[in-house]
Amino acid sequence: MVQSTRAWGLLRRFGELALDLLFPIECVGCGIEQFHYCGSCQQRLRALVQGARCFYCKKSWYSGRACPSCSHQQYLPHELQWIGSYASPMLGHAIRELKFGLRKPIAVTLGDALALRCQTINDCVVVPIPLSRRRMLERGFNQAAMIGERICQSRGWMMNESLLRRTRNTKAQAQLENEKRADNIRGAFEWVGGSVIPERVLLVDDVWTTGSTMMEAIRVLEEAGVQEVYGAVVALG
Secondary structure, three states: OHHHHHHHHHHHHHHHHHHHHHOOOEOOOOOOEOOOOOHHHHHHHHOOOOOOEOOOOOOEOOOOOOOOOOOOOOOOOOOEEEEEEOOOHHHHHHHHHHHHOOOOOHHHHHHHHHHHHHHHOOOOEEEEOOOOHHHHHHHOOOHHHHHHHHHHHHHOOEEOOOOEEEOOOOOOHHHOOHHHHHHHHOOOEEEOOOOOOOOEEEEEEEEEOOOHHHHHHHHHHHHHOOOEEEEEEEEEO
């Protein structure tokens, strides 16, 4: 089993090197070669405006908070921070290249930019949304964990990937209509942290669209005894 895992890792690494040779690295923002994110585009990324809106209904409101009409919804994060809109080429293209183009260095820039947005949040244990075993084997990494690591390095926080576990494979949320996403993700996470219950958690994911994935994770965390759950995503869909 160990040998097969190592062989798979070497094969994946060889594939990544082959891709770099066949398709030279280009900045996801402007296309200049040799950079995943050039310096100019990193500055543009940090300068993106969140837009003052409720993260749940997307109507005008204070950024990071649910509006009065939505605040009654169960399992919303106390606060949600994001860099900008998924419609922005600076973000949408970057997320797709990270996840499906396997360009892992992009996570560093996205994580650093998201850490700046999280300055309003107090000390948290960072918990990335877990991937299924199948998705992890296919991709070779959890993009939420890589982004979370950068937030931890920037804020001096700790990350714990051993509190939540994905219990089953689910259909990709992006392939489903909004009203079917909650059913697809329901029961997909379980608490495996035992008696180690942090008071405050920051859940990290790449995109918030309807919020179904993060809200299901929040349900599990709160039922386990976590008092406050915050959220951080790269983009708001």
